[in-house]
Amino acid sequence: MARTQGSHSGITGPRIREAALQLFAQHGYAAxxxxxxxxxxxxQAGALYNYTPDKQSLLFRLMESHMRELLAAWGDLVVEGDAAVQLEAFVKxxxxxxxxxxxxxxxxxxxxRNLNEENFAGIEVLRRSYEDALEQILKDxxxxxxxxxxxTKIATLAVIAMLNGVMTWYRSGGRLSLEEVEGVYWEMVRNAVGA
Structure with missing residues (x-):
């Protein structure tokens, strides 16, 4: 089958991932x-299989990419100071x-929930690595x-759950700036860990 006119692997592959990301977020993977x-x-639909074996692999790659970017960004952040300084940096x-x-x-x-067992296990390893980084700060x-x-394990999960809540309600241009929200959440986390 000939390549669709204007299609290029360096362009089409990222466009497929971006389209899948938006559609999965808007409608849900199953839909x-x-x-x-x-x-x-x-x-054409058949052209997608030049870039991904199936929809499951596409979902896994999106999740894996997100987790690897998260871990790399946290790993690149240099924070010097005691555990409280480290925790504040993590929260923000x-x-x-x-x-x-x-x-x-x-x-x-x-x-x-839509990942197969093998892919779920792969994402769980990455998620645990991120959780372990926070738990080590708490243990220290x-x-x-x-x-x-x-x-510390329960506290780790509770802190991450609390922080994830921001994404559901915060809107730019609202009553508080993102910096102010970060400050409020840091105060809540600080109080939660007894600092």
Whole structure:
């Protein structure tokens, strides 16, 4: 089958991922067909299989890419100071990073149920790596007497759940700036860990 006129692998592949991201976020993974993705990109449905074996692989790649970008961005951030300084940096980083990627965040959390067992396990490894980074900050804070937390794993999950909530309600141009929201959330997290 000939390539659709104007189609180019360096352009079409990213366009397919972007279209899938938007459609999955808007309608949900289960409601989107490969044919809809192809239509959005402007290629024939069969052409998609030159870029991805199936819809499941496409979903996995979107989630994996998001998690790898998240881990790399956190890994690149250099924060010096005690556990409280580290935790404040994590809180503000998490909010800022995720606010710039609402569709990726929605898919990363809401579409986990649609991954097959193998792909789910791969994403869970990446999610645990990110959670472990936060839990290590909390453990260090407990060890130094900076935080009072009875269970660092539960606290880790609670903090991430709290921070993820920002993406559901915050709107630019609202009553508070993003910096002010970050400050409020830092105060809530600080109080939650007994700092």
């Amino acid at each position: 989107v067909s490969m044919r809809q993705i192809a239509k959005e990109v402007g290629v 980083f998490h909010i800022r990073f995720h606010m710039q990627r609402p569709d990726e965040v929605f898919i990363a959390y809401m579409e986990l 804070g407990v060890a130094s007497g900076c935080f009072r937390i009875p269970d």
